[in-house]
Amino acid sequence: MPTVLLATFTLLPEGEYGGEHLVSAFAERDVTARWVTWDDPAVDWSAADLVAVRSTWDYHRRLPEFLAWVRGTEAVAPVLNGADVFAWNADKSYLLELGAEVPVVPTRLLEDHGLVPALQAAIDDFGAVLVKPRTGAGGLGVVLADSVRDPRLEGLTAGPWVAQPVVESVRTEGERSVFVLGGEVISQVDKQPAGGEVRVHEHFGGVSRPVPVEPECAELAAAAVAAGVRLLGRELPYARVDMMRLADGRLAVSELELIEPGLYLDVHPGNAALFADVVVRVLAGRTGGLPDRP
Numbered sequence: 001m002p003t004v005l006l007a008t009f010t011l012l013p014e015g016e017y018g019g020e021h022l023v024s025a026f027a028e029r030d031v032t033a034r035w036v037t038w039d040d041p042a043v044d045w046s047a048a049d050l051v052a053v054r055s056t057w058d059y060h061r062r063l064p065e066f067l068a069w070v071r072g073t074e075a076v077a078p079v080l081n082g083a084d085v086f087a088w089n090a091d092k093s094y095l096l097e098l099g100a101e102v103p104v105v106p107t108r109l110l111e112d113h114g115l116v117p118a119l120q121a122a123i124d125d126f127g128a129v130l131v132k133p134r135t136g137a138g139g140l141g142v143v144l145a146d147s148v149r150d151p152r153l154e155g156l157t158a159g160p161w162v163a164q165p166v167v168e169s170v171r172t173e174g175e176r177s178v179f180v181l182g183g184e185v186i187s188q189v190d191k192q193p194a195g196g197e198v199r200v201h202e203h204f205g206g207v208s209r210p211v212p213v214e215p216e217c218a219e220l221a222a223a224a225v226a227a228g229v230r231l232l233g234r235e236l237p238y239a240r241v242d243m244m245r246l247a248d249g250r251l252a253v254s255e256l257e258l259i260e261p262g263l264y265l266d267v268h269p270g271n272a273a274l275f276a277d278v279v280v281r282v283l284a285g286r287t288g289g290l291p292d293r294p
Contacts, residue, residue, distance in 0.1 A: 001030055001031060001032050002030075002031050002032065002049040002050070002283050003031075003032045003033075003034075003047060003048050003049050003050075004026060004031055004032070004033040004048065004049065004050050004051070004052055004279060004283075005033075005034065005036050005043070005045065005048040005050075005051045005052070005077075006019070006022065006023075006033055006034065006035045006036070006052050006054045007036060007037075007038040007051060007052065007053045007054055007055075007056050008035050008036070008037055008038070008054055008055040008056060009037055009038060009039075009055065009056050009057055009058045009059075010037050010039070010058075011057075011058070012055050012057065013035065013037060014035055015035040015054060015055055016054055016055035016262055016263065016265060017262070017264075017265060017266040018263075018264075018265025018266035018267075018269055018272070019035060019054070019055070019265060021265045021269045021272035022054075022263070022265060022272045022275065022276065023035070024272070025272040025273045025275070025276035026276050026279070028273075028276075029276055029277075029280050031276070031279070031280060031283070033276075035054075038053070038056050038066070038069055039065070039069065045072075045073045045076050045077050046076035046077055047077075048077045049077070049078075049283060050077065050078050050079075050080065050279060050282065050283055051073055051077050051078065051079045051080070052079075052080045052279060053070070053079065053080065053081070053086070053259060053260050054260060054263075055260060055262065056259070056260045057137060057138065057260065059086075059090070059137070059259065059260065060090070060133070060135050060136050060137045060140075063090055063135055066086075067083055067086060067087055067090075070082070070083040070086055071083045078282075080237050080238060080279070080282065081236060081237060081238065081258055081259070082234075084232070084234075085232055085234070085236065085258050085259075086258070086259045088231075088232060088258075089256065089257070089258040089259050090135050090259065091134050091135055092107070092132065092133075092134045092135070092136075092162045093107075093109055093134060093162070094256070095107040095162070095253070095256075096109070097231055098224065098227055098228070098231070098253060098256060101223075101224075101227035101230070101231070102220065102223045102224050102227050102253060103220070103246075103250050103251065103252040103253065104252050104253045104254075105164050105165070105167060105244060105246070105252050105253065105254045106125075106126065106164060106165055107162050107163070107164050108121070108122045108125075108162065108163045108164075109134070109160065109161075109162060110122075110131065110159065110160060110161040110162065110163055111159060111160045112159050112160070115159075116148050118163075119131070119145075119148050119163060120148050122163040123145070123146065123147065123148065123163075126163070126164070126165035126166075127146065127165065127166070128144060128145065128146040128165070128166045129144070129145055129146075129163045129164060129165060129166065130142055130143070130144055130163070130164050130165075130166055131143045131144075131145060131153070131156065131161050131162070131163050132161060132162050132163075132164065133157055133158070133159070133160075133161055134159075134160045134161055134162055136157075140157075141156075141157040143155050143156055144166065167244045167245070167246060167247075167254075168247065169244055169245040169246070169247075170193060170244055171193065173244070173245055174190055174191050174192035174193065175190075175191045175242055175243065175244050175254060176188060176189075176190050176191070176214070176217050176242070176243050176244075176251075177189045177190075177191060177208075177240055177241070177242050177243075177261075177264070178213065178217050178218065178220075178221035178240070178241045178242075178243070179238075179239075179240050179261075179263070179271060179274070180221050180222065180225045180236075180238070180239045180240070180241060181237070181238050181239075181274050181275060181277075181278045182237060182238075182277070182278040182281060183225070183235070183236075185213055185218040185221050185222055186213075186271075186274045187210065187213060187268060187270065187271055187274065188210070188211050188212070188213045188214065188217060188218075189208050189209065189210050189211070189264045189267065189268055190208070190209055190211050191207070191208045192207050192208075192209075194207075208264055208267050209267060210264070210267055210268040210270075216251060217243060217251065220241065220243055220251050220252075220253065221239075221241040221243070224239075224241045224253050224256050225239045225241065225256070228256055228258065236258060237278055237279075237282055238258075238261075238275065238278060239256060239257065239258055239261070240255075240256075240257040240261035240262075241253060241255075241256055241257070242254045242255040242256075242257065263275060
C-alpha cells in the first residue's frame with residue numbers, strides 16, 4: 001500500500017479540523033495516510049510515496065525554515081505543489097502578477113522605507129485600507145486604517161505589507177472559497193464574518209458553510225488556477241481560490257491558496273474524498289498504477 005504523509009504543525013498534531021475524514025478517505029482507496037508534524041526530526045520523509053502539506057499553519061512565522069524543510073523533503077520524496085510554488089505563494093505580492101491575468105482585489109506593496117507616502121497614496125485611492133503582512137495567514141496581523149495617523153497602525157507586525165481596500169461586500173455576501181483539485185472545480189464554501197468584522201476566519205467569529213458551486217465562482221476559480229499554472233510553469237494538483245465581490249459588481253480573487261489551504265473538512269467532509277482522489281491519481285502517475293481494490 002502506498003504511504004502518504006500529511007504534514008501538519010505541533011499545535012494540531014492530528015491535523016486540520018476534520019482531519020480524520022482525510023485518513024479514512026485514503027484508507028478506502030488502499031492508501032496509508034498519517035498526520036506528522038513538519039518539523040519533527042524523527043519523521044523519515046524518504047519512506048513516503050508522497051507528502052501532502054496540509055495544516056502547517058505556523059509556516060508564516062518560520063518561512064525560511066519551512067521552505068528549507070520543503071526543499072530537503074523534495075530531495076527524498078515528492079511533495080504536492082512543491083517548494084517553488086510555496087515560495088511564490090507565501091508572499092502576497094504574487095497578487096500583482098496574478099492581477100495581470102484575472103481580476104484580483106486591488107493590492108499595493110508597502111515597505112518600512114517610504115511607508116507613510118505609500119500608505120497615504122493607497123488611502124487616497126482606496127479610502128479605508130486593510131494593511132496585511134505580505135507573509136501571513138488566518139487574518140493575523142491585519143490592521144484597518146483610514147489615515148496615516150490612525151492609532152490602529154501602532155499594531156502593525158513586522159513588514160513588508162500589502163494594502164488593499166476594504167471590500168464592503170464582505171459584510172453582506174462574505175467571502176467565497178472555491179476548491180480546484182486536479183484542475184477541476186469541485187466544491188465551494190462560503191464564509192461570513194461576525195458583526196462588525198471584515199475578517200471571515202473562525203477565530204474572529206466567522207461562520208463557514210458548504211454551498212453548491214456557483215457558475216460565476218467556478219469560472220473565476222478555474223481561470224485563477226490556470227493563470228497560476230502559466231505563471232509558475234507547472235501543474236497545481238490542489239488550490240483554493242478565495243474571492244469577494246468588488247464595488248463595481250465583479251468577483252475578484254482575494255487569495256490563491258497553494259500552500260496549506262484548509263479543506264473545511266469539519267463543515268464539508270466530502271472534500272476529503274475529493275482530495276484523496278487527486279492524490280491517488282498523482283500516485284498512479286508516478287508508479288504506473290495502483291493495485292486494484294478488492
